[in-house]
Every structure is written in C-alpha cells, then in structure tokens.
Amino acid sequence: MTEICTAQNAPILVAIDIAKARHEVLIATPGMKRCRRLTVVNQLNVFNRLIASLASFGHPVRVAFEATGNYHRAIAYHLASAGFEMKLVSSVSLARTREALHNSWGKNDPKGAQVILHMMEIGNTQFYHAH
Numbered sequence: 265m266t267e268i269c270t271a272q273n274a275p276i277l278v279a280i281d282i283a284k285a286r287h288e289v290l291i292a293t294p295g296m297k298r299c300r301r302l303t304v305v306n307q308l309n310v311f312n313r314l315i316a317s318l319a320s321f322g323h324p325v326r327v328a329f330e331a332t333g334n335y336h337r338a339i340a341y342h343l344a345s346a347g348f349e350m351k352l353v354s355s356v357s358l359a360r361t362r363e364a365l366h367n368s369w370g371k372n373d374p375k376g377a378q379v380i381l382h383m384m385e386i387g388n389t390q391f392y393h394a395h
Contacts, residue, residue, distance in 0.1 A: 269341075270361070273324065273376065274294035274295075274323060275294070275317065275323055275325060275326040275349070276291060276292070276293055276294070276318060276321050276323045276324070276325045276326070277291070277292040277326055277328075277381060277384050277385070278290070278291050278292075278318065278325060278326065278327040278328070278348075279292075279327075279328055279329070279341075279377045279378070279380035279381035279384060280304075280327065280328070280329040280336075280339065280377065280380070281329070281330070281348070281376030281377040282329050282330060282331075282332045282335050282336045282339070282381065283332075283335065284303045284306070285305065285306055285338060286303050286304065286306065286334050287303070287304045287305075287306070287329075288301070288304075288376065288377045289301070289302050289303070289304050289314070289356055289377065289379075290378060290381050291378035292381055292385075293321060295325075297301040299381065301377070302314075306335075306338060306339070308331070308338075308342070311339055311342040311343075312342075313343065313347045314343075315330050315348075318346075318348065319346065324349065325348040325349065326348070326349045326351060326384065327343050327348050327349065327350050327351065328350075328351040328352070328353050328380050328381075328384045329351075329352065329353065329380065330352070330353045330354075330355055330376075330380065331352055331355075351384065353380050353383050353384075356385065358376075358379060358380065358383065361379050361382065361383055362375065362376070362379045363380075365379060365382060375382070384386060
C-alpha cells in the first residue's frame with residue numbers, strides 16, 4: 265500500500281554518503297524545492313549538532329545511507345538513538361542507480377548523497393537495525 269504523507273507529517277529526508285573521516289549529508293525538507301547540503305565530520309559533538317538541527321524541524325526524520333565497512337556505525341547509532349527512522353541503501357542498487365542517473369560509474373560524495381536521496385524518494389531502501 266502506498267504511504268500518503270500530508271505536509272504536517274511528511275518526513276525530513278536525510279541522505280548520507282558515508283566516508284572514513286567525514287560524511288556528505290543532503291537534507292530534503294517537505295515543501296522546499298532546494299536541499300540543504302553539509303559535511304559532517306566523524307565526531308560526537310558534530311553528530312549532536314546535526315541531531316538537534318534535524319529535530320528542530322518538527323517533522324519525522326528518515327535517514328538513509330549505504331553501509332560501508334564500519335564507517336557508518338557511529339553516526340547511524342547516534343541518529344537511531346535520537347529516534348530517527350533509519351534505512352539502508354543496497355550497494356548494488358546504489359551503483360546501478362548512480363550509473364543510470366549520471367551516466368557514470370564514478371563515485372563522488374555529493375553525487376552519492378544525491379543518488380541516495382533519489383532512492384529514498386522512490387522507496388528503494390531497506391530497514392536498518394542498529395546494533
């Protein structure tokens with residue numbers, strides 16, 4: 265069944281391209297045409313600022329990322345602990361979608377977050393359970 269969201273309960277979509285030292289984040293707010301892009305370094309105080317910023321919107325928050333070794337674990341743990349809905353994007357699906365959207369096999373962080381956001385919008389994500 266298709267999920268119907270009204271403006272009041274439409275989620276903030278947060279796409280994160282995970283890397284070792286820093287993560288590229290793309291935030292799509294309901295009713296806004298432009299996305300907010302930021303870089304989040306792999307530090308607790310920065311995670312806490314991101315969490316506070318996302319919570320301040322007053323909407324549910326849905327976060328998606330590609331699991332990459334262990335690099336995703338810290339940020340995913342803190343976002344899940346904050347009560348945000350967490351989703352995984354398949355590496356294979358991400359690569360195929362990136363190729364289709366950008367006619368490129370190349371991977372760079374801003375494009376990665378953009379492709380993850382697109383996959384969230386079309387519902388191509390999986391449930392994530394933080395350990």
